[in-house]
Amino acid sequence: MNENPDRGGGGEGDGDDDGERESTLELEYRPFSLELATSLETAGGTIDSRDGFLVRITDTAADGDEAAVGYGEATPLAGWTESLEDCEAALERASDEIRTSPAAALEAADRQVAARHAIALALADLQATREATPLYRYVGQGPMVGRVPVNATIGDGSPSETVHDVSDAVERGFDCCKLKVGRRSVEADIERVRRTRSAVGPEVELRVDANEAWTYNEAVTALEAFGELDVSILEQPLPAGSLAGHADLREHEGGEGVQIALDEGFLEHGVDAICEAQAADAVVLKPMALGGVDVARKAAAWVQELEITPIVTTTIDGVVARTAAVHLAASIPDVPACGVATAELLASDLGRDPVLLEKGSAVVPQAKGLGVEGVWTE
Ligand SMILES: O=C(O)CCC(=O)c1ccccc1C(=O)O
Numbered sequence: 548m549n550e551n552p553d554r555g556g557g558g559e560g561d562g563d564d565d566g567e568r569e570s571t572l573e574l575e576y577r578p579f580s581l582e583l584a585t586s587l588e589t590a591g592g593t594i595d596s597r598d599g600f601l602v603r604i605t606d607t608a609a610d611g612d613e614a615a616v617g618y619g620e621a622t623p624l625a626g627w628t629e630s631l632e633d634c635e636a637a638l639e640r641a642s643d644e645i646r647t648s649p650a651a652a653l654e655a656a657d658r659q660v661a662a663r664h665a666i667a668l669a670l671a672d673l674q675a676t677r678e679a680t681p682l683y684r685y686v687g688q689g690p691m692v693g694r695v696p697v698n699a700t701i702g703d704g705s706p707s708e709t710v711h712d713v714s715d716a717v718e719r720g721f722d723c724c725k726l727k728v729g730r731r732s733v734e735a736d737i738e739r740v741r742r743t744r745s746a747v748g749p750e751v752e753l754r755v756d757a758n759e760a761w762t763y764n765e766a767v768t769a770l771e772a773f774g775e776l777d778v779s780i781l782e783q784p785l786p787a788g789s790l791a792g793h794a795d796l797r798e799h800e801g802g803e804g805v806q807i808a809l810d811e812g813f814l815e816h817g818v819d820a821i822c823e824a825q826a827a828d829a830v831v832l833k834p835m836a837l838g839g840v841d842v843a844r845k846a847a848a849w850v851q852e853l854e855i856t857p858i859v860t861t862t863i864d865g866v867v868a869r870t871a872a873v874h875l876a877a878s879i880p881d882v883p884a885c886g887v888a889t890a891e892l893l894a895s896d897l898g899r900d901p902v903l904l905e906k907g908s909a910v911v912p913q914a915k916g917l918g919v920e921g922v923w924t925e
């Protein structure tokens with residue numbers, strides 16, 4: 548952004564390397580591709596692999612022994628972020644601009660949310676590591692947090708498959724499951740939830756996410772049945788554009804006890820419009836789609852002021868972005884169960900997972916920075 552042609556740094560090089568070097572930071576990125584163990588079927592489409600870029604920012608001025616490196620991850624998802632191509636172009640610009648300043652690098656990816664997520668994360672990881680502070684305390688300035696509650700993520704499937712998947716998750720310690728709905732008829736989805744509820748009993752929290760699939764009347768039918776089945780949260784039943792529809796659902800008699808959460812609608816409208824329309828009890832925060840953990844953290848604080856509940860989830864990310872989402876959740880006071888237990892959906896990962904799952908909670912890494920190691924092997 549603010550290259551100074553009068554003071555070009557050295558003049559040698561390949562011609563686009565003439566920015567003034569005012570920072571000692573270097574940004575590198577490399578592509579990755581991760582398959583899902585089994586594809587995740589949602590009303591918004593099927594996710595079967597996640598392609599993106601791992602980002603490393605190094606401070607070349609740091610003296611040898613001191614760790615001066617931070618990691619980030621950009622994992623675009625169609626419909627939620629920029630394309631893979633636009634993401635790469637933004638990272639390429641940022642790798643030039645970071646010679647000027649960290650702010651210039653962030654600016655270079657200002658409208659490419661996944662790229663910005665990666666850059667902001669790598670910078671935060673670098674700084675938190677320097678300060679020997681776990682990332683969640685660096686971003687939130689808050690107290691120590693040992694665990695955050697999480698939900699299992701259950702894709703669309705037949706009623707029997709759904710009962711099987713949820714029962715399996717409960718056996719593995721989850722006490723909150725989020726079921727994807729909206730791919731089959733409303734009646735079929737109600738049947739899935741009914742059979743699941745009778746299989747797992749009253750103690751397990753059940754949520755559903757329709758990814759914008761329903762008409763208002765379908766949503767009302769679902770809401771009434773879900774109220775009786777003690778579903779806690781109905782996420783994005785209607786198209787993102789329909790703030791008034793979601794506000795009406797919140798008022799609907801028979802849907803008492805079921806909270807309405809906005810995900811796609813939050814990305815489209817933002818905090819103020821949702822609050823103004825009284826369209827949500829909760830909002831879903833995906834740091835990858837919002838442009839970073841820093842952006843998501845501000846949104847969380849803001850919605851809590853307005854008595855709207857923030858829920859952190861991922862876009863089924865690799866270990867770097869997923870662990871960042873765990874830190875984000877840990878930085879939010881009184882956060883409800885979050886959709887960050889998505890490692891098990893992946894067939895392979897970028898590196899070892901530092902987050903243990905224990906009885907429905909993620910154990911928050913307490914090491915400095917993000918706490919992810921061994922992802923950048925030469
Ligand atoms: O919230 C979760 O449990 C996992 C994340 C999730 O459901 C999701 C993953 C990728 C894309 C969209 C969504 C969504 O919440 O709609």
Ligand SMILES: [Mg+2]
Nearest residue numbers: 756782810831
């Ligand atoms: Mg959702």
